[in-house]
Amino acid sequence: xxxxxxxxxxxxxxxxxxxxxxxxxxxxxxxxxxxxxxxxxxxxxxxxxxxxxxxxxxxxxxxxxxxxxxxxxxxxxxxxxxx
Numbered sequence: 001x002x003x004x005x006x007x008x009x010x011x012x013x014x015x016x017x018x019x020x021x022x023x024x025x026x027x028x029x030x031x032x033x034x035x036x037x038x039x040x041x042x043x044x045x046x047x048x049x050x051x052x053x054x055x056x057x058x059x060x061x062x063x064x065x066x067x068x069x070x071x072x073x074x075x076x077x078x079x080x081x082x083x
Contacts, residue, residue, distance in 0.1 A: 003078075003079050003082045003083055005075060005079065008075050008078055008079060008082075009030075009071065009075050011055065011056075012052070012071065012074055012075060012078070013025040013028075013071075015048065015051045015052060015055060016034075016038070016048060018051065019040070019044050019047050019048045019051065020038050020040060020044060023038050028071060029070075030070060030071040030072045030075075031070050031071075031072055032070055033069050033070055034069065034070050034071055034074070035069075049065065049068070052074070052078065056078055056081075056082065058077075058078060058081045058082065060077075064077070
C-alpha cells in the first residue's frame with residue numbers, strides 16, 4: 001500500500017464520496033473539521049472510518065476517533081500506520 005500523501009488523500013476522498021456522494025472534494029479545506037464541512041452524522045462518520053479500515057487494513061480504535069477531525073488528521077493517521 002502506497003503511503004504517498006496525494007494517493008492517500010485521493011483514496012480517502014473516494015471513500016468519503018461513497019458515504020456522502022454530494023461532497024465536492026475541491027471545496028474541502030484539509031485543515032478544517034471534516035464533519036462540519038460535509039455535515040456527516042455520527043453513523044455516516046462511523047461508516048467512513050470503517051471504510052478506511054476495510055480499504056487500508058488499518059485498525060482504528062474508538063479511542064482514536066476524537067483525533068480524526070480533519071482530512072489532514074485522517075491522512076496523517078493512515079500514513080503513520082502504513083509505514
